[in-house]
Every structure is written in structure tokens, then in C-alpha cells.
Amino acid sequence: MAVPNTQLADWLSRTGWSNGALARQVRTKAAELKHPHVTPDTSSVRRWLEGQAPRPPVPEILADLFSAHFSFRVTTYDLGFETESAADRALVYNRSFAATVEAVADLGRSDVDRRKFLAGSTFAAAAGAGPAFDWLLGTMDQDPQPDRRVRLEDVSAVKNMFGAFQQMDIFQGGGSGRLALAAYMNEHVYPLLRRSYDEDVHQALAEAAAEQTYLLGWMAYDNGEHGTAQRYLIQSLRLAQESKNPALGAHVLAGMADQATLLGKPDEGLRLAQAGRQGLSRTPESAACLADLWALEGRALAKLEDKAAARHAVAESERAFARVAPGNEDEPEWARFIDPAYLNGEHAHTFQDIGDSAQAETYARLSIDHARAQRRARRGAMSQAALAVSHLQRRDLEAAHAAGVRTLNLTRQVQSSRAVEAVQNIKRQLTPFGRHPLVADFNERARDLLAA
Structure with missing residues (x-):
């Protein structure tokens, strides 16, 4: 049974319009917008008030009509329409x-x-x-x-x-x-x-x-x-x-690139990171943002198995970050997290993905040291996980177990699905070692965290 739309009823009562008057205005507006199939009547408005959701574009037309009447924006959400249009609209760069x-x-x-x-x-x-x-x-x-x-x-x-x-x-x-x-x-x-x-x-x-x-x-x-x-x-x-602010836009593209690569779309991650670098070239650049974009380009290239290009991207990231003032003091506040703890952690994962476990361990340890000094549990957890996997790539199960336990302990201190996914990855990487006591111990320690 439909739930009455009290929000729409409230807005309608504030206008003083009758159901018929609202229906006529919707028809007129729909005709202006070339939607000849939209022809509501008084009964249509009554059904909307009773909780029936009108089909698009009616919710948007209603929002425009109420907005024009009150001289401020009234949205479809304000009118009580829980359609998918808001979620879809947020995917559009308008x-x-x-x-x-x-x-x-x-x-x-x-x-x-x-x-x-x-x-x-x-x-x-x-x-x-x-x-x-x-x-x-x-x-x-x-x-x-x-x-x-x-x-x-x-x-x-x-x-x-x-x-x-x-x-x-x-x-x-x-x-x-x-x-x-x-x-x-x-x-x-x-x-x-x-x-x-x-x-x-x-x-x-x-x-x-x-x-x-x-x-x-x-x-x-x-x-x-x-x-x-x-x-x-x-x-x-x-x-x-x-x-x-092109630098800020480039920073947003870095985040989009990171997400795309994480979700198994490194080709899109690569394009987004490169678009960010191109946009950054049109402004007095943020060296930290440029370092981040190169780092994320490296992550995408590693997933695409372009080892030489991934190494080049890491080198360019380090070259860019060398221009950053100590403490990022000349950088915008949103770039303050782009520091050795973060960048070395990203580089560790890049080298891990191209199979260079020695370099991965080196960068992971650098990240861990900085993260520990700053008490950054999330970054520490993700870099400890990278360290654990680098040990596993060299078949050093004991060292991997120790790093894995440290990953678990740090992950429990934060609310981060990425840290939890790092734990899950260690668990997967341990599978080839079968029923070894250290594997069983790690899985037992991780059970409660992964279940939650």
C-alpha cells in the first residue's frame, strides 16, 4: 500500500493551488518542454498525493513549478520523490x-x-x-x-x-x-x-x-x-x-583514477591520471599533486603489466615530490596528505604488482616508518600488507606472518574497507601455503575482523 506523500501535500498547500490548477500547470510546462505525452489531470494529482510516484519527467517539472512560485530552488527530493534520478544525475558533469x-x-x-x-x-x-x-x-x-x-x-x-x-x-x-x-x-x-x-x-x-x-x-x-x-x-x-582552480580539479581526477584502478579498471585509471597531469600543466602546479598523479599512473601501468612505464612513473613521482617544501607548507591543505608515508606506500604496491618484491619491500618499509611516526594506522596497515605480500613473493612465510599480524592490529584501529581488503589480500596470498600453522594462525586472528 502506498504511503501518502505528505511533503508534496505540504508544498501544494503552501501555494494555495488546487489539484486541478497544479495539473494544468504541469500540462502547460510539459508542452513547453515538448513532452506531449505528459497530460495529468486532477485524478493524477490525487494519486501523487496518495503516494504514487509520477514517471519522469513529471517530478522535475513539479520541482521547476514550485521553484518558480517560491523564488528559491525546490528539488524533487524536497517534494518526496525517491526516484533514481538523483543518483543518476550525480553521474553527470553538468x-x-x-x-x-x-x-x-x-x-x-x-x-x-x-x-x-x-x-x-x-x-x-x-x-x-x-x-x-x-x-x-x-x-x-x-x-x-x-x-x-x-x-x-x-x-x-x-x-x-x-x-x-x-x-x-x-x-x-x-x-x-x-x-x-x-x-x-x-x-x-x-x-x-x-x-x-x-x-x-x-x-x-x-x-x-x-x-x-x-x-x-x-x-x-x-x-x-x-x-x-x-x-x-x-x-x-x-x-x-x-x-x-586547475590544481584542485587535477586532485579530484587523481582520486577518480585511484578508484578506477582499485576497481579493476586500470585503463580508465591511467586516462584519468594523465588528464589530471595535462590539466595541471595549465597552472602554477602543485608539486605534491603532480607527484600523486604520477604515482597513480604508476599503479595503473603496473596493473596493465607495463613494467618499464610503471618504473618511469615512480621515478617521475619522486622527482616531482623532491620539489615539495618540508611539511608540504607551500601546498594547499588538501594536498597535505601527499607525503612520504602515502607516496612510498603507493610505490610499494606498484613494484609489488610488477613482481619486484625487493623494491616493494624497500618502499613499504619507508612508508611504514613515516606512518608510525605520524600514528597513521590506515596507511601503516596498507603498507604492512604490502610488506607481507612482498615477503610471500620470496616465500618467507614467517616474516609475512609477522607483517600480516601488524596489518590486523592497525586495521582494527580504523574504519576503512581498504585496510580490510588489504587483510583479505594477505589471506588470499597465503592460500598456496596450505595448512601451515602460521597460515592457520593468521586466518584465525583475521576471522572476527573479516566477519565484521
């Missing part, structure tokens, strides 16, 4: 900034409410290619958007929150605090995008929103929610273009 604002706002609200259509959304294998191309075009030709007025102080308050949430992700994992960040964005950041501001504030606000929308995507990615993550990253890329 040239309209207003449409981007609505897409990311709908996505954030759906994320906090854990709507089934979003929680169950999947990673779309080729969805990043179009946005990457559109972003590159956008960095070459960006017309200023006339808009309204918000204070720079509002933007500063948003940017000040970014560091706190990024630290939460780095030290506690993407599963810790992501919904709190989503709620903060819904209540304090996305509403600002609908208000008025001058052009300088417009760019600064778009940049701040892009940074935090990226962080939402990264946290979802780390928590294994890849469909949600992809949608946040695509919308972050569009916001980054609006901010006219």
Missing part, C-alpha cells in the same frame, strides 16, 4: 552550475538519509571519462558566472572545517565521520551555493565546496561505497572547474 548545485545537494541529503537507491548505487565503469574531458575543456575556456552575494567570512568558516574532517579521515578512516561531514555540508555549505555572492566569493565558495565534496567522495571510497564515492567525485570536479 555545464550548468545551478544544475550542479541541485545534483550535489540531492546527493548529500540522500547520503545522510541512506536512501536505498543511493546506498545500493554501483560504480559506473566509464562514467569518469566524459567528466575528465569536460573539465579539461573547462580549464581552457571559463566564462565568469554572474551571481549573487555571500560573505568571504562564510567561505573562511567552511574552509576552516575542512582540515578537521580531513584529519579525521587520515587518522580514523573514511568510515569515521563521513556522515557527520555530509550533514555539515547539507546544513551549512550547499545552502550557501544557492545564495547570492560576488564573483570573487563565487570562486572561493565553489573551491571550498569542491574540496569538501571531494573529501566526502574519498571517505565513501575508503569505506567501500564506490557508487556514492563516484558521484561525489564527479560533482566535486564540476565545482572545481567553477572555482577556476
Whole structure:
């Protein structure tokens, strides 16, 4: 039995329109938009109020009608329509900034409410290619958007929150605090995008929103929610273009490349990383971001079994990072995590994938030392896992077991599906060693963690 749509009823009552008046306006608007098959009547409106969901494009037409009446944006979500259009819309890199604002706002609200259509959304294998191309075009030709007025102080308050949430992700994992960040964005950041501001504030606000929308995507990615993550990253890329900050857009493409490679699409990961480097060449570059893009290009190339190119990418990553000031002090805040603990860990996995266990061990140990000094459990866990696998590649089961146990202990300290997947990978790599007591011990230690 359908549940009455009280949200639609509330908005309709606030207009003073009758059911018939709303039906007539929908018909008129549909005709303007060349949807001749959309011909609702009074009975149609009654069924919508009783809980029947109208077929597209009716929800969007209704949202436009209510928005025009109230002189502010009313979304399909506000009207109580839980269709898949919000999740699908977040996969689109829209040239309209207003449409981007609505897409990311709908996505954030759906994320906090854990709507089934979003929680169950999947990673779309080729969805990043179009946005990457559109972003590159956008960095070459960006017309200023006339808009309204918000204070720079509002933007500063948003940017000040970014560091706190990024630290939460780095030290506690993407599963810790992501919904709190989503709620903060819904209540304090996305509403600002609908208000008025001058052009300088417009760019600064778009940049701040892009940074935090990226962080939402990264946290979802780390928590294994890849469909949600992809949608946040695509919308972050569009916001980054609006901010006219190519380095930030390149950073978002790095995240998209990382995700694509992790999900078994290294060819797309390679294209996204290369698009990021190309975009970065049009700006006073962030050396840390360039180092990250080269590192992720190396990860993709290793998966594609291009060993020489993967080694070259690692060398270029190290060359770029050599230009970074100590402590990343000259880098934007979003680039602060790109440091020796992170980069050496990525390089360890690259060499592991091309079968160079000695180099993999060297880089893994460098990453582990830096991660331990910073108390970064997630990065430490992933690098300990790389160390364990490098030992297994050389048939050193005892050393691998010790590194595997350290991986388990660190993984228990964070909420990160990537760290858990690293444990699962060790378990898989131990399979050829059969029923050896050390294998049985590791599997027993890992049982509770993997079950959870």
C-alpha cells in the first residue's frame, strides 16, 4: 500500500493551488518542454498525493513549478520523490552550475538519509571519462558566472572545517565521520551555493565546496561505497572547474583514477591520471599533486603489466615530490596528505604488482616508518600488507606472518574497507601455503575482523 506523500501535500498547500490548477500547470510546462505525452489531470494529482510516484519527467517539472512560485530552488527530493534520478544525475558533469548545485545537494541529503537507491548505487565503469574531458575543456575556456552575494567570512568558516574532517579521515578512516561531514555540508555549505555572492566569493565558495565534496567522495571510497564515492567525485570536479582552480580539479581526477584502478579498471585509471597531469600543466602546479598523479599512473601501468612505464612513473613521482617544501607548507591543505608515508606506500604496491618484491619491500618499509611516526594506522596497515605480500613473493612465510599480524592490529584501529581488503589480500596470498600453522594462525586472528 502506498504511503501518502505528505511533503508534496505540504508544498501544494503552501501555494494555495488546487489539484486541478497544479495539473494544468504541469500540462502547460510539459508542452513547453515538448513532452506531449505528459497530460495529468486532477485524478493524477490525487494519486501523487496518495503516494504514487509520477514517471519522469513529471517530478522535475513539479520541482521547476514550485521553484518558480517560491523564488528559491525546490528539488524533487524536497517534494518526496525517491526516484533514481538523483543518483543518476550525480553521474553527470553538468555545464550548468545551478544544475550542479541541485545534483550535489540531492546527493548529500540522500547520503545522510541512506536512501536505498543511493546506498545500493554501483560504480559506473566509464562514467569518469566524459567528466575528465569536460573539465579539461573547462580549464581552457571559463566564462565568469554572474551571481549573487555571500560573505568571504562564510567561505573562511567552511574552509576552516575542512582540515578537521580531513584529519579525521587520515587518522580514523573514511568510515569515521563521513556522515557527520555530509550533514555539515547539507546544513551549512550547499545552502550557501544557492545564495547570492560576488564573483570573487563565487570562486572561493565553489573551491571550498569542491574540496569538501571531494573529501566526502574519498571517505565513501575508503569505506567501500564506490557508487556514492563516484558521484561525489564527479560533482566535486564540476565545482572545481567553477572555482577556476586547475590544481584542485587535477586532485579530484587523481582520486577518480585511484578508484578506477582499485576497481579493476586500470585503463580508465591511467586516462584519468594523465588528464589530471595535462590539466595541471595549465597552472602554477602543485608539486605534491603532480607527484600523486604520477604515482597513480604508476599503479595503473603496473596493473596493465607495463613494467618499464610503471618504473618511469615512480621515478617521475619522486622527482616531482623532491620539489615539495618540508611539511608540504607551500601546498594547499588538501594536498597535505601527499607525503612520504602515502607516496612510498603507493610505490610499494606498484613494484609489488610488477613482481619486484625487493623494491616493494624497500618502499613499504619507508612508508611504514613515516606512518608510525605520524600514528597513521590506515596507511601503516596498507603498507604492512604490502610488506607481507612482498615477503610471500620470496616465500618467507614467517616474516609475512609477522607483517600480516601488524596489518590486523592497525586495521582494527580504523574504519576503512581498504585496510580490510588489504587483510583479505594477505589471506588470499597465503592460500598456496596450505595448512601451515602460521597460515592457520593468521586466518584465525583475521576471522572476527573479516566477519565484521
